[in-house]
Amino acid sequence: MTTKIRAIAPALIALACLAVAACSGGGEGEHAAEGEHAAPTSSSAGLPSGNVSAGEQLASTKGEATGQSCVDCHGSEGNAPIDATYPKLGGQYADYLGHALQQYRNGQRDHALMSSQARNLTDQQIADLAAYFSSRESQLRDLHGVH
Template identity: 40%
Template sequence: MVFELILNRCPMSQSRLSFVIFVLRQTALNGVLALGLTLSGSLAVMAGGDIQAGLEASKTCAACHGADGNSGVPMFPSIAGQGAGYIAEQLHAFRDGNRVNVLMSPQAKALTDTQITDLAAYFAAQKRVVKTASTDDSIPGAHLWKFGGHANTIAACAACHGAQGQGNQPAGFPALRGLTSQYVLESLMAYRNNERKTEHADIMVSIASKLSDDDMHDLAKHVATFP
């Protein structure tokens, strides 16, 4: 493609080049989606799920993630308003063993494909509520988020997850606002340890492998400040 030919002549690492090409492809894809689809906040139509059926199936999820997907427990993520496609992908990963968690794996193994689609539609339709944004920000974390780092070998997190962690649902990048620093830190470490093998995990595995422990702590602190 034209932008690949241009970028191949730019002085940047191969990993950085590959990632930039990926983001540009996703941007182009978003433009096509915008022309052909009317996107709702829930993406329930795209997911093809039944929100009411998802509500019924969500009863067992409430103890950890909250009845409407807004968790009140730091170790469990809020999933309200998350992209339906991303939720479904994670549930499939838990069910199929590509992502392992002592609590989620057994729950997901009992789900049918239809139930996964319905649950994804239900939680995507809920409004995410940031109950208490942290005021303990990290300047290095904010810089990594906005601009990337390590001599341009780490892409800016905002490029995919948005300036305020709102995510990019059409491209499949999850929202991170409303997540606790504890959960974000654990997630980054899991990616660095290659413990998540979901369909698009390779992007985060590559990025996390370049982050130091301090980088991860700084990013986690910054994400927790998003309103």
């Protein structure tokens, strides 16, 4: 039996290498500027590629609906919310942020401020915001060990 395993081992290793290469993205997409994290090149939310710089600018732009910007409530780089019930956004997965903003925009999630803030966002704006906040340093913590 070990002879059979030795015979197929090279093929299994090659297959594993191909799988890892396929999942890693293979270096596709544009490179971020120095000091800036790369935006994701695809989205499970069906969004276009996000632009970190455009997202940063948009995060500080006052929304027409509420007169507030993202950073007014979620804090600088999404890591200092003004209320403990508001989530930290910095370092969160771009796809999660994209899905959440789409759901606020489409009425699938209901929050007085977020629903009105997201209502007029385009897919590109959502992708840009998601790219920006996901590129920030994460201060997210899991609840492991919390009692």
